[in-house]
Amino acid sequence: MNKHSCKDCGIINCKNQDKKYPKFCPTKDLTDDEIIEIEKLYNEDNNREISRISAEIEDEFYCKYTRVEEIIEFAKRMKMNKIGIAACVGLFEESRIFAKILTKHNFEVYSVACKVGSMNKTEITGLDESKTKVTGNVMCNPILQAKILNDEKTDLNVIIGLCVGHDSLFYKYSDALCTTLVTKDKVLAHNPAGALYQSNTYYKKLLND
Numbered sequence: 001m002n003k004h005s006c007k008d009c010g011i012i013n014c015k016n017q018d019k020k021y022p023k024f025c026p027t028k029d030l031t032d033d034e035i036i037e038i039e040k041l042y043n044e045d046n047n048r049e050i051s052r053i054s055a056e057i058e059d060e061f062y063c064k065y066t067r068v069e070e071i072i073e074f075a076k077r078m079k080m081n082k083i084g085i086a087a088c089v090g091l092f093e094e095s096r097i098f099a100k101i102l103t104k105h106n107f108e109v110y111s112v113a114c115k116v117g118s119m120n121k122t123e124i125t126g127l128d129e130s131k132t133k134v135t136g137n138v139m140c141n142p143i144l145q146a147k148i149l150n151d152e153k154t155d156l157n158v159i160i161g162l163c164v165g166h167d168s169l170f171y172k173y174s175d176a177l178c179t180t181l182v183t184k185d186k187v188l189a190h191n192p193a194g195a196l197y198q199s200n201t202y203y204k205k206l207l208n209d
């Protein structure tokens with residue numbers, strides 16, 4: 001059984017601060033020591049600056065800036081110079097356009113395609129060759145993508161359409177801060193929230209046992 005958690009909350013008092021917290025609320029149970037611990041983490045590295053700049057951009061450009069513009073604004077305010085792009089070859093054209101936009105905004109750009117290294121999927125992953133008929137036997141290589149961008153000493157890495165799991169490995173091995181411009185959804189034109197919006201109708205099947 002799932003424990004009660006924020007998904008079960010109808011109050012959202014952490015945002016509104018005008019009612020009582022529910023019994024299972026993790027905000028309600030926070031001790032002073034735990035709050036101090038979290039505050040300390042915001043003082044580490046440049047976490048406070050990242051947090052402040054994100055909040056400033058949210059406030060100043062709320063419902064005005066696209067995500068492309070938000071990323072540019074974030075990188076500028078963070079005084080970042082070199083942007084890495086970890087791109088899926090299925091969204092290569094989009095990654096080129098993004099690189100062009102970044103260049104226009106005076107960023108240095110280095111992009112790495114997901115198939116970099118051209119390594120053999122069955123050899124590295126142990127996957128049966130019969131399972132490579134649709135997508136081929138050249139593996140997506142998020143660890144190498146991250147390592148190359150680490151060597152390039154990028155200030156920020158932007159993910160464009162890496163598959164689920166591949167993106168996880170990229171986040172795991174990237175030295176630089178990461179953000180995602182495009183979250184891949186091969187069925188929903190890269191709008192994964194579409195399945196949630198339609199879960200009462202066309203995607204009802206997702207809620208079936």
Ligand code: SF4
Nearest residue numbers: 006009012013014025
């Ligand atoms: S933190 Fe507490 S108040 Fe906020 S959504 Fe979760 S349960 Fe609700």
